[in-house]
Amino acid sequence: MADAEEQPPARRPGGRTARVRAQILAATTELVARDGITGFRYEEVADRAGVHRTSVYRNWPDREELVVEALLRYAEDLASVADTGDLHRDLVDYLLALATGLHTPFGRTLEQAVQPAQHSPAIRGALARILDQRTAALQQRIDTATHRGELPPTDSAFLGEMLSGPVRLIVHRGLRPFTRADADRIVTVVLAGIRATARPQD
Amino acid sequence: MADAEEQPPARRPGGRTARVRAQILAATTELVARDGITGFRYEEVADRAGVHRTSVYRNWPDREELVVEALLRYAEDLASVADTGDLHRDLVDYLLALATGLHTPFGRTLEQAVQPAQHSPAIRGALARILDQRTAALQQRIDTATHRGELPPTDSAFLGEMLSGPVRLIVHRGLRPFTRADADRIVTVVLAGIRATARPQD
Known part of the structure; x- marks a missing residue:
């Protein structure tokens, strides 16, 4: 118990934000698998993740960073x-x-x-x-x-x-x-x- | 020498036709390697093989047959x-x-x-x-x-x-x-x- 409390609380960004990010990354991995790294569309990532398109753009303005993070997370x-x-x-x-x-x-x-x-x-x-x-x-x-x-x-x-x-x-x-x-x-x-x-x- | 003469002469269709077909198949293999099976274009096959586009269409009206033959030949x-x-x-x-x-x-x-x-x-x-x-x-x-x-x-x-x-x-x-x-x-x-x-x- 003491050990757990000593962990930095901000290590995993909490609640909804973390969940949304995880959903977006999961959707990205699936779409990259289907359409390739250059073929997937942000709109479809948003649909599949069940979030608004602006959530994807806000979190990952750079498309390449989205792909890299999605790959690393699932690895x-x-x-x-x-x-x-x-x-x-x-x-x-x-x-x-x-x-x-x-x-x-x-x-x-x-x-x-x-x-x-x-x-x-x-x-x-x-x-x-x-x-x-x-x-x-x-x-x-x-x-x-x-x-x-x-x-x-x-x-x-x-x-x-x-x-x-x-x-x-x-x-x-x-x-x-x-x-x-x-x-x-x-x-x-x-x-x-x-x-x-x-x-x-x- | 005798052996060579006894080989069936029609085994390899002779001369220019055979050469043109071989060039077309070689060009197809290279383009399929570059652009994928569905991505290559007849025009470019003809250019690369140094033949007229109609030679490609005449020999292989069916695109898929061209691909299959190119693959098998080089295998x-x-x-x-x-x-x-x-x-x-x-x-x-x-x-x-x-x-x-x-x-x-x-x-x-x-x-x-x-x-x-x-x-x-x-x-x-x-x-x-x-x-x-x-x-x-x-x-x-x-x-x-x-x-x-x-x-x-x-x-x-x-x-x-x-x-x-x-x-x-x-x-x-x-x-x-x-x-x-x-x-x-x-x-x-x-x-x-x-x-x-x-x-x-x-």
């Missing part, structure tokens, strides 16, 4: 990898969450937006930051496992690519749903491969 | 995996070729076109066929290795995804060039993982 939840102490299980859960995330409006936005290099530096910067945060969370979990002796010392960035790459390929091809069995097979093969090819430590 | 070269007898090396070469292919106009077209599900059945069918051909070539090479005892019996479709997924991720993120060392690491880890986790044969 926060994705950049976490659990640590239950069981590396295999944590990685399987992470890959399942990644696969699910690729199907959400936000995930589609991210995928769609990353590929063409035609966006502004601010938007490219935001997308790069989102992907970096996610990569960093995965690398951190792998590094923790290495410190605990569950894995030999390894290039955690590379290991992250080995794990995430097949997930993205399977989801994007869309020929079959991505299942826990898929995640399990990927983690099993990659961890076994890393362990089998590790250089012995002197 | 032919991609659907091959060498068999030198050295599985590791053949897979490394394949992954390098895949990475290079993703940077070509055709590769970009394919990537761009696969994701949104908004295309017609004919175009989606062509894209699926291209990807299937490529997957089949990779699977066949893996199956051959299994028959030779270089690999334990394995799900070659899954192994293909484990190999190709990281390549696509690294190329798409574009943070660094994809090198032979990357291809080598991927093949090393995946083959070691498959061998280490194979069920013993009864």
Whole structure:
């Protein structure tokens, strides 16, 4: 209780304003997913968020800032990898969450937006930051496992690519749903491969 | 010489017509890569191919048929995996070729076109066929290795995804060039993982 009271009260702007902003950002993410970063319209953001158009303009006079904030806000939840102490299980859960995330409006936005290099530096910067945060969370979990002796010392960035790459390929091809069995097979093969090819430590 | 003369002469429609058609298809692939399947214009195809606009309309009155043929034609070269007898090396070469292919106009077209599900059945069918051909070539090479005892019996479709997924991720993120060392690491880890986790044969 004492801890909670000591938190700065203005950390999250309260009540209606915060709710309106959250609704606008959620609507923006959905519309960007549907129409692209350059294709969505402020009017439709307002309609979808259930607010007046002037609320959107007042809060975000700059269209690009709206997009960047919408992307970053919805990325926060994705950049976490659990640590239950069981590396295999944590990685399987992470890959399942990644696969699910690729199907959400936000995930589609991210995928769609990353590929063409035609966006502004601010938007490219935001997308790069989102992907970096996610990569960093995965690398951190792998590094923790290495410190605990569950894995030999390894290039955690590379290991992250080995794990995430097949997930993205399977989801994007869309020929079959991505299942826990898929995640399990990927983690099993990659961890076994890393362990089998590790250089012995002197 | 004798062999060449025995080839059916009509296999490739001769001379100017064939050249014009090839130029039109090449121009179409490039423009589809730049402007998307629905965005390119016949006029520009003609300009780029160095032919009169009527040549395009006469050969392909149906726009969709033009796109499908352009995609299929440029896919032919991609659907091959060498068999030198050295599985590791053949897979490394394949992954390098895949990475290079993703940077070509055709590769970009394919990537761009696969994701949104908004295309017609004919175009989606062509894209699926291209990807299937490529997957089949990779699977066949893996199956051959299994028959030779270089690999334990394995799900070659899954192994293909484990190999190709990281390549696509690294190329798409574009943070660094994809090198032979990357291809080598991927093949090393995946083959070691498959061998280490194979069920013993009864």
